[in-house]
Amino acid sequence: MESRLHLPPERITRGRELASRIVAPVQDFIDAHTTVTVERATLRLAGADGADADGVPVPNLVVDQVRDRLEEGALRFWVNALVRTGDDVVTLSRRVAGGFRLDGIPLADPVSLEAKAAELVSAASMRVRGNRKRREELLARHAGKNHSPLLYVIVATGNIHEDVKQARAAAAQGADVVAVIRTTAQSLLDYVPYGATTEGFGGTYATQENFRIMRAALDEEIERHGRYVHLTNYASGLCMPEIAVMGALERLDMMLNDSMYGILFRDINMYRTFVDQKFSRMVNAWAGVVINTGEDNYLTTSDAVEKAYTVLASQFLNERFALVAGLEPWQMGLGHAFEMDPALPDGFLLEVAQALMAREIFPEAPLKYMPPTKFMTGDVFRGVVQNALFNFASKLTGQGIHLLGMLTEAIHTPFMQDRYLALENAKYVMGSMAGLGEEITFRKDGVVVKRANQVLEEAVAFLEKVEGTGLMDAIATGLFADVKRPRDGGKGLDGLRKKGEGYWNPFETHLTRELGLGGGR
């Protein structure tokens, strides 16, 4: 697509340079640390699964047993126990759930530990590679059947079996992506619940079994409708890496996964989040998952016109954090949102400027466009019109992943008919004006071009400031999202460990090599 906004390429390059310089020192910190959930994610990759009678997951039981020796890596104890007992992973999981301790077993020789680990890495690789291959085959078989942008809907009943009904209905109505919203408390749980669940508030627990149930249902819908249906969940909160692993194992296609969202909007400790997001992104990269970043949140808390530049600045940072974790541009669903005040004169022009600007600056990324929420009022009739304009802007500017607005936003979680009406709205609007974007050029001195250039300039200026301050101090002093998050504040800091000299994580080593990343240990 030729540039229609006359954005100066050197300013875009400057934005990327700054992002790279901002991220580099954080990356050094990340590489020197691990966390309880990184260790648990590693154990999950190595086959640790299940829960004890109180519902405490096996990966948590193992990490708790070796809590004081985490700087060595929890995997050593798991692999050692496998070598020493001769158990398979299922048996050992069951024994750990029954109270068996791994920390007192004398260490086997390093050669047999390495050999056992290589076996586990190979088993996990086979499964994840198989999932990737299956997805690629299905997408190829049904090429050209998905909408562009992908039409993305949410199910949120709290009961996975009810979610399945809603998701099947959405697939029948034309949805390309189904996201299962998590229960409202889950981001702050420092464990991932086990098994199928039927009770949640405002959403459904992300569990591996729930992933499996929904995947199986959507796979049937793919066959039925001859169209790939992507499954999405949330690799965010205190268990980012573990959920990424569960998604990799169960062939999820997309993960909400932002480098700073947890810090800013969930008050999770920044050290913890930075370390967690890296490992989760490496897993997502490996599994061929498309991440969706959370820039829309900047606009629901602050004004979408004034703070538009924070969205672009965050997109630059998310892109950089993604690149250094091995994600490729096609996997970067960088987020933004249609959240300006509908009463604002020419507001639609500003929305188009923002959306097209993102499109031009990140040409290969399947941008994730979020619908109006903040100015949805309960007037369902006006809501339909707002969503129609959002659909129009999205198609006009060539967005990649389009979260459908619901006319009942601000009233209740979607009814089945709400999703249907949203899909009909999008199909009509986007079909009717499909070629319009290609027909339009914008006046060089017009509102849209000026606005896009202004936002780019503001974003670069903001990144200059962040670079000068350092990212962690910038967050601590409230440069992002009008919220101050001290370095040692927030949830989850006690789960951070500096890696010791002998830190051992063959999965991390494997991922680093597979993804062609430098460094790592």
Added chain:
Amino acid sequence: MTTPVRPYGDTLDDGAVQLSFTLPVPFGPRGREAARLLVEKLGFRHAEVVHSAPLAEGFSFYVAYGRTDVSVDFDAVRVEEATGERVYTMDEACAVIREKLGRKLVVVGACTGFDAHTVGIDAIMNMKGYNHHYGLERYSEVEAHNLGAQVPNERLIDYAVSVNADAILVSQIVTQKDVHVRNLTELIELLEAKGLRERFVVCAGGTRIGNKLAVELGYDAGFGPGTYADHVATFVIDRLVERAAARA
């Protein structure tokens, strides 16, 4: 005197009402007739299904119209809104605080429990406010503390005590399975257990919260959709002035 009112379509007392709903039955003539009968059973005359569509296997969607003879006596309608007709503007509110309280009004707000939706509390408290109504942070005579989302009730209370707050504002957006009611009740119970209930003006807000529900749960007031900082400020100021007068 009684004034019966009915819905108005294009003629007084025609009673015209629009409905839309989903039935868990397949799309087709039987579904359509079932929808029409349902609307009739609801008490509507001239029930008419004007549109139907298949939603999924075993589900269908209907848009229907009907006319009702039911009416309400408008003269007998009473509401329990937290604020009356008179709502202070920001400047008026600040003037009243200066004049009647003679010090800054301290307000602490939060979205409590596991609820992560700050949109409500932000609309009331953030500098920018919502829909061209400034939030409490912009009020020169208000010291506003917005604690954000997922704040435990205990922490909210401790914080309110530590800044010597006049008022506590609680937002609850997630209402699935009545989790908001449990959460709101817990706050009042904690305040009462600590002997602090009378120390604060305590207000609840959210998309599914009204004054009636909030008062039933032991709050001073509740605020639903369409509330701005103006309404909350007006209520809190008037309540504090009342309390001060009662003590004097």
